[in-house]
Amino acid sequence: MKRWIPSPPLSLGLFVVWLLLNQSLDAATLLLAAILALAVPLLTQSLRPATAKMRRPGLALRLCGVIAFDLVHSALTVARLLLTRRSARMEPHFVRVPLEMRDPNALAVLAMILCLTPGTAWGEISFDRSSLLIHVFDEDDEQAFIAMVKSRYERPLMEIFES
Template sequence: MIRRLLPHPGLSALLVMMWMVMVNDLTFGTLFLALVVGVAVPLFTAPWWPGRPKVRFLPACRYAALVLWDIVIANFQVAAIILFKPTRDLRPAWLTVPLELSSPEAITVFAGTISLTPGTVSADVSACGEYLLVHALHAPDPAAEIAKVKARYEARLKEIFP
């Protein structure tokens, strides 16, 4: 019964929190409207969600903390590159990262993580779903960059999306 009313409880909770943050008013009316939106949107969109991936919560929390830390560090590294490195010394590169992830959700999180980290952007996923095309602002050793991204992010995502 509860699963039919809340097909995606995490999405419902996120919608309620975001609604309250955007409205910036803690009254009964806004909370009630947030709950209505938080229940209605996942309920009416559930038929278009073919299957939910299994996500392990604790590794996902550790992954989120790691990504936030990497974003902060990468901001300083990119700022240092821009401010102190002559542009002729930059070594931008296109990296073709072979994927071991199989679920579309895991590949999306992986590509999003790369794009969120300053200095890199994921550009495309191959039609076969086995490669991710990434542009790096400064990659003197492309093979090492690919190995770093795979070890740092993809290995952890394999734990989150079994």
């Protein structure tokens, strides 16, 4: 079964979305939805990282709380900076963060965290996955930012995915 349907939730989602987009239940629409639901997961199977093994669910929940707090705090900070500073006084730049983690699932979660957080964006990761380039909206202390990324995100992600 796994050979023909490698990701049942993805297949089901594709099938339902196709039907909703077409707003029809005729035979041709159902057939095309079934073909897409089977073909897309098979064709994209090599693009998905290996199945993640979450080792510390309690830490993952705590990390979600940290992320939620950081998202709200960062959104308020960026809004305040945009409303109170002149653009000439803002100093956006890139920060290179050295990485210890190598797990592709942990790196994907880190990418989502950094892209969702207002004021930061994932720039690039080095070929050997030893460093990450992050665009920062406005940061005075580069070393403090690196320490924050490593302590608040990288260390917990390593414990969740790599320990």
